[in-house]
Amino acid sequence: MNKIVGGSFLVQEADLNRIVTPEDFTEEQRMIAQLADDFVTNELEPLEEEMEHQLNVELTKEKLRTAGELGLLSAEVPERYEGLDVDKVSALLINEKIVRATSFFISYGGQTGIGSLPIVFFGNDEQKRRYLPGIAAGEKLAAYALTEASSGTDALGAKTHAKLSGDGAYYILNGTKQFISGSSFADVFIVFAKVNGTDFSAFIVERSFDGLHIGPEEKKMGLKGSSTCSLTLEDVKVPVENLLGEVGKGHLIAFNILNLGRLKLAAGGLGLSKAAIEISAAYANERKQFDRPIASFPLIGKKLADMNIRTFALESMIYRTAGLLDEGLSVLDHSHPNVDSLSAKAISEYALECSINKVFGSEVLDFVVDEGLQIHGGYGYIQEYRIERMYRDSRIFRIFEGTNEINRMLIPDTLVKRAFKGELPLLEKPGELQSVPSSSAGETLELEARLIANAKHTFQWLLAQAVQRYDKKLSQEQEIAGNLADIVISIYAMESVLLRTKKMMARTREDQARHAIQMTIAFVHETVDRIASWAKEMICAVLSGDALLAALAALTKATASVPAVNLIDLKRSVASRVIDAEKYVV
Template identity: 60%
Template sequence: MADKVIDQVLGGSFVIADLDYERVVTPDDLTEEQRMIAETTSDFVDGEVLPVDDELEKLDYDLTVKLMRKAGELGLLGADVPEAYDGLGLDKVSSALISENLAKASSFALSVGAHVGIGTLPIVYFGSEAQKKKYLPDLASGAKIAAYCLTEPSSGSDALGAKTTARLTEDGEHYVLNGTKQFITNAGFADVFIVYAKVDGKDFSTFIVERTMPGVSVGPEEKKMGIKGSSTRPLILEDVKVPAENLLWQVGKGHLIAFNILNIGRFKLAVGCLGAAKEAIGLSAKYANERAQFGRPISSFPLVGKKLAEMNIRTYALESMVYRTAGLMDDGLGGIDHASPDAGVQSAKAIAEYAIECSINKVFGSETLDFVADEGVQLHGGYGFIQEYKIERIYRDSRINRIFEGTNEINRLLIPGTLVKRAMKGELPLLQKAQALQSELLQLVPGQTFEGTLEEETHLLSMAKKIFLMAGGSAVQTYQTKLEEEQETLSHLADIMIQIYAMESALLRTKKLIAKKGEEKAAAPIAMTRVFVRESFAGIEALAKEILAAVATGDTLRTQLSVLKKLTRQSPLHTIQLKREIASSVIQSEQYVC
């Protein structure tokens, strides 16, 4: 059923095509330069940020800005800014390494992330030459700080329902902006705001607004559950006269800017979740070794080890997904002439190719961190509820990630929705694959045996893709144009896609490690991959049953469930023993292991 991808890997193609492990970028492939970038970031956080962590958490604007400028001096703010505008113009893998290693800086990492990502990239990708020359050097150095202003009091996920307006003056020299933006990160100290407004109340557009423009003000700081060291305030615009040349790209193209920027924002959010999850594992393993109960360290109890193993396994899958996705973006960006006038727009388009993968990373990353943080608190017991222990803050800070950059519910609707749209446009042969599957399912021969390492897991991945096509095809056939109204079914399809991408990412990474190091040195990744694939596959089976029960009845349902039973046959796996082995490595090293 699945085809080998020869040229560029198309976004969303992972559900219908196989990929050779040699095509996948993993964190085990880093160059010396990339390792130095990661080390520089980590050293900056350890040496400059963590010593003043308490002050930052009390919302010290001046200290935050001072540290951001130090980060700018090291090049940590200019990774995604082209060299022509005093940035570093790094690849996405290197950029991801910066984001991951900043994560232990907590709220400060969010301040930096909002600035370098959604705050700066709209100008990088969609700014005119004059706008880039005016703003990007200062944004790359930290001389100016950026903020992104999309959400409003009455519109969050429904961004196009925004009420902020822009009116062109009679002389054509200014746009007059009026409205309020809500929950704006960095609003307390930002110099540059990327603001979305409707020209004449209808054409959704984007503007570069400066803090010093008359009529710009901010409301009070929000009293938040977590990320307390980051500034979050409303932005208020009252008859703000914005020069016409500060219109970003074109009138009416604001939605394209917003959606393209959200793609990279979602990806970077997942990278930050990865860094935080690794820190939580380290804190929890160290505490488990130090905390004694019943005369021995709690790390010696199997249920404690089980938690640490499961935290590590999910984080391994997330790490595999994140760097695979970064590699896909780098491949897509590789063919662009970055000296051309439309290089920015072409870059945004190349990243948009992987909009599905970005949403998948966001959902899986935020939910993985929530799981890891929650288990981390549990392992700390009562101390996990005390602010003196950082796991308490990680737990509080993690919760916003399922809301940021489009809620996970919205992203779950986007994942299969975008896939279907791509298929309808002829960009992916999804419908053809689903139709071809029908005859193949009738010829299934059960009872295969598997002897090689990860052979059965590879087979289960292939079956998972068939299950998706079967369940998705049945849903499309039943609901047709009304499929978008069946949000529960779409969410289940999204979860199957998420698990397939995670399973495949971990599997391909581990196969690459085996080829490079041999099975003995890849023992931990092999164990984690076997457990993750088996447990994910069981989840896929349950989701598929719910979908089929929703779209079929009677003999049709019985037939489909019979086919599903054939697709989901697998041999039992001693996951308890494998998790004990993984836990032993985590406990011994007191950190995330891979």
């Protein structure tokens, strides 16, 4: 099969047979998900009060070891280093389930993601043999030390520095890292520092090394059951064999690991969104006002419908992206001595899609928990109710793994670079703004497919205008770049929903896919309206004179040509199913 290029969804139709959806999960993948779900139910939920409201280091370490015994920490560790080496769909399913214990999810994520994957992908054989078996078993706990007080988003601006000792046996590290998750109990840290103050590099630093100091726990807004401390390095002697990768190549490690971390974070947002829908729907059925359950009031139903529809879109995007990663990884020669670094390169192909998922997922989560708290009314503001904690815990998701702002900047920047390199034909034939045929007759979802195709054409036209106006300085026009990113994110979300629903329709009777069809129609039409608003704002900023008037007229005509749909009826139908099921429904 031809390789699916990252970002190619903007310029070509997707092959339905190559799109992975939750309905495609294998029995093995479902069993792995159930294992993670049972772990949360049996091991974590009974201790929820103790684990989520105040850090208990020994309890967290104990449960990480239990997760290791179950194989939940070794999912992405290669088999030759005592791991399970499962596919990315399975790894994301574990994340989706574990996140119900939010603070533990942060500890788990540090262990299985950013704390260990740098060694998996970039460590040499000796480093992998020394560290990965212990990490996979939960015997060694890992953390990732990148952020500094003056360099969060600007990771390459780090001031921590390393200098080779006179005898060439050690690198001597000095500096301070901040907001390091899991630092109070981690045995192994992936630390980034500049060799000779210039060459950004990565090191494996053990807790036992002299000169390594852990600061006090930060008092956080949420995730109170997780550890977050500073890390100070004072003349820490790190053996040269603990250099990870090559000197000056630390950025490759940092950014590649962040790509996968962003997708995992989105999966966490999905799991929390599903949990918020479940507790909010149950509460709405239980809580009575004016002698009737508040679930019977249409505005409460609308909230539940919107929560469910956006979560449906997020779920469709996440597993579509996981399928891309698995397909890209499946063609690698696993006997190759550098297969792990090749895997990292295969994952980086979809850095754009990972950023898209991170932004959309974290913002869907914020929307869902906010609406969930509103459904709870005053009780949602009380700590006794779980939605209160979910509301606080969710806020960091828009900051973790690169802020949503930096991820929005990365999206158009990546696309423009690929277009200039000839990897994506985004700027070749931008054409003009087009109208959607006014007739809505045809097969189910045919109109929505045309709307998405038109949105792609609109994006290409807008990108061409922006590049023509700003050229390589486009990234400095952050409002314009942000609008372009929002349109790209929306296109990926709409198309993922459409493709998933089409697959469902192909496998069953149309009436059995009715709920998914309704959610797809509602999501696409509301999203198209938002795209029109972003496009108008861009046009007014980028063009002037007759060109501006012509573009606004074309946009107005295109918008007016979209057949209207009854969103109120669609959402009432969705709401009724969510309320009846008291959970997220497809």
